[in-house]
Amino acid sequence: xxxxxxxxxxxxxxxxxxxxxxxxxxxxxxxxxxxxxxxxxxxxxxxxxxxxxxxxxxxxxxxxxxxxxxxxxxxxxxxxxxxxxxxxxxxxxxxxxxxxxxxxxxxxxxxxxxxxxxxxxxxxxxxxxxxxxxxxxxxxxxxxxxxxxxxxxxxxxxxxxxxxxxxxxxxxxxxxxxxxxxxxxxxxxxxxxxxxxxxxxxxxxxxxxxxxxxxxxxxxxxxxxxxxxxxxxxxxxxxxxxxxxxxxxxxxxxxxxxxxxxxxxxxxxxxxxxxxxxxxxxxxxxxxxxxxxxxxxxxxxxxxxxxxxxxxxxxxxxxxxxxxxxxxxxxxxxxxxxxxxxxxxxxxxxxxxxxxxxxxxxxxxxxxxxxxxxxxxxxxxxxxxxxxxxxxxxxxxxxxxxxxxxxxxxxxxxxxxxxxxxxxxxxxxxxxxxxxxxxxxxxxxxxxxxxxxxxxxxxxx
Amino acid sequence: xxxxxxxxxxxxxxxxxxxxxxxxxxxxxxxxxxxxxxxxxxxxxxxxxxxxxxxxxxxxxxxxxxxxxxxxxxxxxxxxxxxxxxxxxxxxxxxxxxxxxxxxxxxxxxxxxxxxxxxxxxxxxxxxxxxxxxxxxxxxxxxxxxxxxxxxxxxxxxxxxxxxxxxxxxxxxxxxxxxxxxxxxxxxxxxxxxxxxxxxxxxxxxxxxxxxxxxxxxxxxxxxxxxxxxxxxxxxxxxxxxxxxxxxxxxxxxxxxxxxxxxxxxxxxxxxxxxxxxxxxxxxxxxxxxxxxxx
Numbered sequence: 001x002x003x004x005x006x007x008x009x010x011x012x013x014x015x016x017x018x019x020x021x022x023x024x025x026x027x028x029x030x031x032x033x034x035x036x037x038x039x040x041x042x043x044x045x046x047x048x049x050x051x052x053x054x055x056x057x058x059x060x061x062x063x064x065x066x067x068x069x070x071x072x073x074x075x076x077x078x079x080x081x082x083x084x085x086x087x088x089x090x091x092x093x094x095x096x097x098x099x100x101x102x103x104x105x106x107x108x109x110x111x112x113x114x115x116x117x118x119x120x121x122x123x124x125x126x127x128x129x130x131x132x133x134x135x136x137x138x139x140x141x142x143x144x145x146x147x148x149x150x151x152x153x154x155x156x157x158x159x160x161x162x163x164x165x166x167x168x169x170x171x172x173x174x175x176x177x178x179x180x181x182x183x184x185x186x187x188x189x190x191x192x193x194x195x196x197x198x199x200x201x202x203x204x205x206x207x208x209x210x211x212x213x214x215x216x217x218x219x220x221x222x223x224x225x226x227x228x229x230x231x232x233x234x235x236x237x238x239x240x241x242x243x244x245x246x247x248x249x250x251x252x253x254x255x256x257x258x259x260x261x262x263x264x265x266x267x268x269x270x271x272x273x274x275x276x277x278x279x280x281x282x283x284x285x286x287x288x289x290x291x292x293x294x295x296x297x298x299x300x301x302x303x304x305x306x307x308x309x310x311x312x313x314x315x316x317x318x319x320x321x322x323x324x325x326x327x328x329x330x331x332x333x334x335x336x337x338x339x340x341x342x343x344x345x346x347x348x349x350x351x352x353x354x355x356x357x358x359x360x361x362x363x364x365x366x367x368x369x370x371x372x373x374x375x376x377x378x379x380x381x382x383x384x385x386x387x388x389x390x391x392x393x394x395x396x397x398x399x400x401x402x403x404x405x406x407x408x409x410x411x412x413x414x415x416x417x418x419x420x421x422x423x424x425x426x427x428x429x430x431x432x433x434x435x436x437x438x439x440x441x442x443x444x445x446x447x448x449x450x451x452x453x454x455x456x457x458x459x460x461x
Numbered sequence: 462x463x464x465x466x467x468x469x470x471x472x473x474x475x476x477x478x479x480x481x482x483x484x485x486x487x488x489x490x491x492x493x494x495x496x497x498x499x500x501x502x503x504x505x506x507x508x509x510x511x512x513x514x515x516x517x518x519x520x521x522x523x524x525x526x527x528x529x530x531x532x533x534x535x536x537x538x539x540x541x542x543x544x545x546x547x548x549x550x551x552x553x554x555x556x557x558x559x560x561x562x563x564x565x566x567x568x569x570x571x572x573x574x575x576x577x578x579x580x581x582x583x584x585x586x587x588x589x590x591x592x593x594x595x596x597x598x599x600x601x602x603x604x605x606x607x608x609x610x611x612x613x614x615x616x617x618x619x620x621x622x623x624x625x626x627x628x629x630x631x632x633x634x635x636x637x638x639x640x641x642x643x644x645x646x647x648x649x650x651x652x653x654x655x656x657x658x659x660x661x662x663x664x665x666x667x668x669x670x671x672x673x674x675x676x677x678x679x680x681x682x683x684x685x686x687x688x689x690x691x692x693x694x695x696x697x698x699x700x701x702x703x704x705x706x707x708x709x710x711x712x713x714x715x716x717x718x719x720x721x722x723x724x725x726x727x728x729x730x731x732x733x734x735x736x737x738x739x740x741x742x743x744x745x746x747x748x749x750x751x752x753x754x755x756x
Binding site for chain 1: 464465472475501508515522526592593599601628632635
């Protein structure tokens, strides 16, 4: 132990406090950076000096060193947060799709298929009272046509939405692949860092941010490998392993949206944006398309059989009222061209006499009878609107729940990783004091040395 | 427990967003005057409102139908009432012409009168309403009765059919708006013609028969008139009933979907206060830091 020991201790303290204050500065600078985790300079007593005073063996502390700069993060909480984030992303993606369907169906206000049915019924009722009237025939034909147009435009609207789901899923897949590529690059750096035994906090933060986003998009999960890298999975399929990526591919087979990974094997995103896109494309929207098609088929079937049995003003009989293409009933439903060309051919008469409105009445009654999957036309659409409303309400509640849970998880995470400026300020003040004290220590040691050098050893001078 | 600045900020923002969302919801309610504008906001109430609105719109059609039905029924009733008068006139004529004091010249003069009556009955039988013949069954385009000249005077051919003109005035509930033309006008036409012929022929014996035929015809017409009276009365009762139902449904619908304005306005105030409070709390919470107190 030489005379400069205390000076050395002071210097170490100054260095360590300076380092700590730099870390604090980094924290303060990044207090608003998304995904940043607070870092702490881990102060640790430096290796003590072992020496003997003859009788006693002493271990003398040598001051402080910075053993590491560690980011504050809990992997368990990350996993929890990602689970809820992907759930939230799923419901939040699902909601606008259903929202648009609800607006299109136009219930309870506005103009929807229920109102169109009602107006056709009304026109037919009126025609039944005055079957000779050209005006009423014309308006009944108009309403019949307008019902077909309503169904057709709804069906096309849903088609458009299905297409948009595909386009949106395509974008999401591209983003997933891009993120996966970034992770693969980071994996390379992480392996190097593991070899060099450094703790690259900022690198890890970037990785975690990418993983957060990936789990929102595709419900991806991650696993830490022994070599410091991270492997990412979607369901059971591998997305990233070390620095190789198995890019996700979007496929449409048999009208079903699916995702494929390496070697064309199917990848099933458990939640996240992609799961929502898949569900709305494969199940939810087709469900409403089916209800349109079923209605169009039943409408044409019921009204045609009555219409064929009736007679028009000009004695025409055996004509259809509606025509459609069985492959896409709702989209192609239209008034039969014979009737559209001449409303006199509308079979308002059941017995062929011009004054008979029983045909029109039967057509009207077909709309209020239990001919649409056991319901009247109005009930059919009211229950469709209710079903949709309930589903949307359910999704809305899921969004609320998921938002709360995700926020809760984020808060738990933030308790560990978030920067608190007050806390950093306190630390900074402590650093400053420690620094000042260490500086004082140096000057005291200096004075002591001065005493030794300047005032002693005067003998013989 | 550590509280990160980001948590505080997030919570404050969440509070503000939530209060704004609630404010927005009340605003939409107040602007639209309805408790909900979309089914998903209150699915059970929306379903009930849907059913009620459907009932209401259906009722509206049935009300309109029953009004036009009543109009047409009135036209038929009026025609049959005139027919009754005409047959009564003919009967009086028959009774008067049966008097032994009348000369052949008197009778031929009365025959002209009978001819007038016969013509009026025929016109009545062929009368139309809104361009449609009332008594031809379903064959409303052409006059249902035609007078043909035969050997012993005129004969009448019925060219209509027995079709009933019906109107639906309630779910599955129809009224018949016409009477079979041949049943109503057949015997009056024939009886009046017989009267005319008897007067032309100056045949007292057949005049006596004519009187009884006219009596029978009058009875028939009166029966038809009674049927029409009952039908009209029923229809009027039914229309009243529809009106009452309409009110009831409208009231129900209003209860389901109309906004309670007092409540909404008071909600608006509460939520406004909540919004201001959330802003104030955020301002108080986020602004100060330790730095304000360190020199």
